[in-house]
Amino acid sequence: MLRRLGTAELIGTVQATVTDDGTAEVAWIVSTDYQGSGYAREAAVALAAWLRQHHVSGLMAHVHPDHTASAGVARAIGLRCTGTIVDGEERWSDR
Numbered sequence: 001m002l003r004r005l006g007t008a009e010l011i012g013t014v015q016a017t018v019t020d021d022g023t024a025e026v027a028w029i030v031s032t033d034y035q036g037s038g039y040a041r042e043a044a045v046a047l048a049a050w051l052r053q054h055h056v057s058g059l060m061a062h063v064h065p066d067h068t069a070s071a072g073v074a075r076a077i078g079l080r081c082t083g084t085i086v087d088g089e090e091r092w093s094d095r
Contacts, residue, residue: 002030002043014043022057028073040073048077062089 002012012030019025026047028040048059061079063070071081071092079092 002039004034011039012043014040014047016047016051016056018051018056022055023060024051024056024058025060025062026051026077027061028070035069040069041076044073044077058093058095060091060093060095062086063092064089 011034014028016024016026028044030040061074063074074092078094082091082093084091
């Protein structure tokens, strides 16, 4: 859960689904009132660091091609667009 410091207001979430092969699919959601403030980036960077410290072997995310802010978050955690489209979203990966 993403909460603002000071107010503890819930503003979003980050999550990771770790598979048996040691890779993780990551996702982030931030309330529209707080988008563009760096919360998704900060949370995703922290999540990615934690996963890598716990020996997750690779990260992946799916980002809508028109969502440039989420593409920026994906780049911030070291992902690159693979060019693969899954259910209308681009797959990003660090592999």
